[in-house]
Amino acid sequence: QKEVEQNSGPLSVPEGAIASLNCTYSDRVSQSFFWYRQYSGKSPELIMSIYSNGDKEDGRFTAQLNKASQYVSLLIRDSQPSDSATYLCAVLRDGGFKTIFGAGTRLFVKA
């Protein structure tokens, strides 16, 4: 089992729709969770962080965390073509020393 698992996609949604990205992790003691966006040929860019169970909203983005289910998700409302990218789920483990990444989910937003 991979430490951080994501559906590789691609996930295709029409412009204006809600995109839902999911991630599961294996280390129960993980405390910090992140979503990064990566455009083709570019480096990852941090877009959301979440540390406690529940929802965290920032503009069009909502991160959801369920530690009991070891599940993290990212919702993108009113999706735009500029949101088309790979979204990486990341988990901080080992006492807060090492961030482990999933393989990423490719998102396409169709105009």
Add this chain to the structure above:
Amino acid sequence: DTGVSQDPRHKITKRGQNVTFRCDPISEHNRLYWYRQTLGQGPEFLTYFQNEAQLEKSRLLSDRFSAERPKGSFSTLEIQRTEQGDSAMYLCASSSTRTGSLNTEAFFGQGTRLTVV
């Protein structure tokens, strides 16, 4: 200082040659990480430093790889006797630790793309 800086951005080298990459982290950040990313994969952890101390090195990192952070500021990653399988994007990230906090978001540089021919 607006972010993590990496140099060079691109490097093409012949198999068997040595290469060295540099990373300058965000100035107040005491943690520095090196990752490697190949096409279609997420960043793969290589090693990390807290200040000048290298605290962990991935077992995926062969003896041909070495990293240093001599004064707790910039870091270098050297690959000796490069192989075609070393072709990848090498990413550097930095973060800071605050007493009593686990909120250590890591911020990435633009990466160094290595091509071994």
